[in-house]
Every structure is written in C-alpha cells, then in structure tokens.
Amino acid sequence: MKTKAAVAWKAGSPLTIEEVTLDGPRAGEVLVEVKATGICHTDYYTLSGADPEGLFPAILGHEGAGVVVDVGPGVTSLRKDDHVIPLYTPECRQCKFCLSRKTNLCQQIRGTQGRGLMPDATSRFSIDGQPILHYMGTSTFSNYIVVPEIALAKVRADAPFDKICYIGCGVTTGLGAVLFTAKVEAGANVVVFGLGGIGLNVIQGAKMVGADKIIGVDLNPEREAMARKFGMTHFINPKDTENVVDAIVQITDGGADYSFECVGNTKLMRQALECTHKGWGRSIIIGVAEAGAEISTRPFQLVTGRKWEGSAFGGARGRTDVPKIVDWYMDGKINIDDLITHHLTLEQINEGFDLMKRGESIRSVVVY
Ligand code: NAD
Ligand code: DAO
Ligand code: ZN
Secondary structure, X not given: XXXXXXXXOOOOOOOEEEEEEEOOOOOOEXXXXXXXXXXXXXXXXXXXXXXXXXXXXXXXXXXXXXXEXXXXXXXXXXXXXXXXXXXXXXXXXXXXXXXXXXXXXXXXXXXXXXXXXXXXXXXXXXXXXXXXXXOXXXXXXXXXXXXXXXXXXXXXXXXXXXXXXXXXXXXXXXXHHHHHHXXXXXXXXXXXEXXXXXXXXXXXXXXXXXXXXXXXXXXXXXXXXXXXXXXXXXXXXXXXXXXXXHHHHHHXXXXXXXXXXXOOOHHHHHHHHHOEOOOOOEEEEOOOOOXXXXXXXXXXXXXXXXXXXXXXHHHOOHHHHHHHHHHHHHOOOOOOXXXXXXXXXXXXXHHHHHHHHOOOOOEEEEEO
C-alpha cells in the first residue's frame, strides 16, 4: 500500500512529505493507522545528526497512537480496530531481560530495531524501490506503519489519540521515572533539572506521589508558570543563581532525596547528583547527552551514599503499564491537555521542530 510520511533523508535537513510504499505485515507484525504523533526532543536529536546511532534515510517519530488495520500470521493479542500505542521499548515477556523483572529493556528485537529494520532484518518502507529505514521500531511520522506485536500496547477505545500519543514517550518517561524507577515516597524532596516535555511530567509524578518540596531548574523563565501549575514549589533559574547546588541544599536542609536530569547536559548531571542528600540521595539521569559525552564527579560523592542511576521510558513495561497510564488520564488523575501546546498537520511538521528549538512549545502534536 501507499502511505504519506515525513522522510528524514539526511542529518540536518528538514523532513519532506513523501508518498511511501509500505509492505504489509509479516509473521508477528501488525499494520497500524497512526492517528496522531507527538514531536519529541529525541526526534530532533536524531535529525540534528548528534545521535551516533541515527541512520538515514528514515521515517522518524516514536510518540504515536492509532488503530490496528490488519494483522500478520501468528498475531494473537491484537485484532483489527484495536486502539494501540507503539512502543519503542517493547515487552516480549519472554526474553532474559523481561523475565528478570529487574528492567524494562526488553532485548527481543533490539538488534534489528537499532538498525532501523523489522525483526526479519528488512524494512517495510521504500520509495521507488529504495528502502527507507524504520526509527525506534515505531516511525510514527508515517500515517501507516508496520510494528511487531510485542511493540504495541492495546489501550481503551474512548481515549483521544491527539492526547494519548504523548503517553508513547514523554508522559510515561517522566511519570515513570518517579513511580517505577525511583519509586519516590510521599514527603520526599525532589529536584527536576529541565522543565520541558519530560521534566514537567516528572513534576506531575512527584506531585502525584505526595512529594514535599518540588524544585524546578530551568534557564527559560517562561517554564516557571507551567511548572507551578503541575506542582513545582520552588523555581531556580541558573542565570540568576550563583551556585545552584548550594541553593538546593539550603532549600532542602541538606540536599534533595531525589533529583532528575531531564536535559541531556553532563554538567547538569553532576549538579543533579551533588545536590542530593548525603547518605541516601538518588539522582536519576533521563536526558540523553551528545555522542561521546562522559559524566564525572568526585567518587567521594558516591562513597558518602549518593546514587547515580538512569531511566529509559520511565522504567515502564509498555504493554503492561501504558494502558494503565491511559486510564489515569481518562480518570483525570494526570493532566496531558495543558502540555500539548500546538496541533499541526503532517505538512507543518518542520514548524514543530522550530517551535521546540525556540522553546515555544512543550509538545506539538501532528494529527493525521
Ligand atoms: P525539551 O527541549 O522539551 O526540554 C528541555 C528543557 O531543558 C527546556 O525547558 C530547556 O529550557 C531546559 N534547559 C536546557 N538547557 C538547560 C540548562 N543548561 N539548565 C537548565 N535548563 C536547561 O526536551 P524534553 O523533550 O523534555 O527531553 C529532555 C531530554 O530527555 C532530552 O535529552 C531527550 O532526548 C531525553 N529523553 C529521554 C528519554 C528516556 O527514556 N530516558 C525519553 C525521552 C526523552
Ligand atoms: O535496550 O539497549 C537498549 C536500548 C533501549 C532504548 C531506550 C531508549 C531510551 C532513551 C532514548 C530516548 C527515547 C525517546
Ligand atoms: Zn523481552
């Protein structure tokens, strides 16, 4: 079949809208009509060329929601008309990683997904016979996609696509880092570095679990009002603060119980660790730093009880946890609507990247 898609031909160039040939689903695969997709910082990171694993030409996008159109042989958990969210972190429930119960990093299709291919090592996308690569196993900047069954979360049918697509990455990454990775407890003091599409969801998660002080750090003063709406109690702008770590230690009487780095800046990662409390502080890295970047601190920071950790997709097991997060949204337990600042057509997708670069959007959503 043919599908309309925004194609990334090479790093640093705008996406172009193309008619792409899409082969049907093979064994264990599902054809999905994408109804809406968010534009995440990670898509920009790959398009910019900073991502060492970025491959071209490819169809980017990993924050979508849609409807099952057809299933390939052997698919048992999904059928036509099911509503789904594609998962860049699948959940096979069979691999060593899934069975360990210690991680959400399912490895069942990792090798081929990382090479922009389906599990049989081929692409379903092409233009005039030239293969176009998949991206993160999702490629939600295409109106129709083929996705492995293990990389689809089935969600309720009454949830609006243009909101729940954000659960495909930003919402789950931020909320999950608090709930599933750090397991922040009520009364804890929390610091969030970076109040963008991810950081605001960390704030929302911290508020949800009953954190005491929730301190936000951002260079963009416009982020303060939105973050306060989501539960931030204190705002620090590094431009106006001589020593961010000292300021946090003072506000929290010795240091934060938990900190979250949601920018991808290694200097902030160090501050995020060092502003946590001696003896028990835990700092969670969510931001993805540029290729080849390294983090450093004095080892004594760790000797004296602080812990440095990381979180991918919020530690969420997609097929299990994503449908629950959709329920939280539908039950009014979490706010997604206020974070979606712009709705665009696929033809306007490059504007979505420009809005992000200028710091004017939290989330832009493309509606097909
Ligand atoms: P974003 O661009 O929406 O937000 C980043 C925020 O950081 C902005 O508000 C910006 O003003 C602020 N900022 C930039 N430099 C700063 C500095 N030096 N000090 C303080 N604030 C600063 O990005 P996002 O969509 O929220 O993504 C954040 C990071 O998370 C990115 O690196 C992205 O790739 C990563 N990410 C990780 C995962 C994961 O699973 N670990 C998932 C999605 C995204
Ligand atoms: O299993 O080795 C692996 C890779 C898992 C991918 C996790 C990606 C999380 C960070 C990238 C940001 C995604 C939007
Ligand atoms: Zn697995």
